[in-house]
Amino acid sequence: MASDLRIVDPHVHLWDLSRARYGWLQDEPLPNNPAGDVSGIAHRNYLLKDYLADAEPWRIDKIVHVEAGMPIGQQLGETEWLQAMADDYGYPQGIVAGADLLDPDLDALLEAHAARKNVRGIRQIVCWHVDPLKTYTARDLLQDPAWEAGFAKLEKHGLSFDLQLYPSQMSTAAAIAARHPDIPMVVNHAGLPTDRDEVGLQRWREGLRLLAAQPQVSIKISGLGITDRGWTVDSVRPIILQCIETFGTQRSMFASDFPVDRVHGAFDAVYAAFDLVTSGFSPAERDRLFASNAEAIYRI
Secondary structure, eight states: OOTTOEEEEEEEOOBOTTTSOOHHHHSSSOOOOTTOOOTTTTTSOBOHHHHHHHHTTSEEEEEEEEOOOOOTTOHHHHHHHHHHHHHHHOOOSEEEEEOOTTOTTHHHHHHHHHTSTTEEEEEOOOOOOSSTTTOSSSSOGGGOHHHHHHHHTTGGGTOEEEEOOOGGGHHHHHHHHHHOTTSOEEEOGGGOOOOOSHHHHHHHHHHHHHHHTSTTEEEEEOOHHHHOTTOOHHHHHHHHHHHHHHHTTTSEEEOOOBTGGGGGSOHHHHHHHHHHHTTTSOHHHHHIIIIIHHHHHTTO
16 A cells, blocks of 8 residues: 555545435345446445545545435435535535436526535436446437536536446547537546447547547546456556546546445555556656546546
8 A cells, every 4th residue: 555645536425325215225126237236335324434444544635425326306415415514524525416417407406506615516427328237327318409408507507527428428428528618527437448349448448539639528547347347457457547548647537436336346455456557657647646636626
């Protein structure tokens, strides 16, 4: 472990199952989850103290909470809970709230989210895949002009967008980014290179290149176990390095995706891999990747 590394973790999920029903964690039987078998984290709370315990002994300076699948209609409640937590404990320093960009009351929801001082952005998972076991959505929302009209509303509220998508959608997303240059976009989970044959990986590399061509788009290198269930340092090294090569050390950041990625490995293993793969980088580059890029991009 590199004890000198300061970490700002820009992708954390917390939940208190007494506050709302999270179907993906509480339904019986648990629904198929493209992220893997989540039974090991289901049916139990995951609170700030649990995250900090998982992160030991790494030096966690700040975290950004990303919406954790609250049902539509209850997403503001998650933000209120997190803001109260931040007011009491300091964490999370940033909040990426949930919203359905097709919500007829979207304006009011965005205004309410943005009124909470730690809210920085919005996420709506848009991962669509032809394989029904991999898709998160019934259709490709990025192809819907009404969805893009909702996306456009983020600008007036000063909100960024966390973009969780698959490589096959990246050219569409890059075109949307080009039409909305003042809405920062953050690609989640290294762009989810889920199709691991050479054709699939080439589509992922080309998609990253198209997204990186838009200067307001950055990437979180995280969730590597989602697409590489038995990952090793050697198997994730080319994925990590490709993201950094494409987006540069100014627009790439490491994140844990905890506790979701705990089903594929310990926090220590994840950050030890990031540490090892970038051991030849300069101290300034490593600080950007592990901490200061997340501070700048999420304005914390």
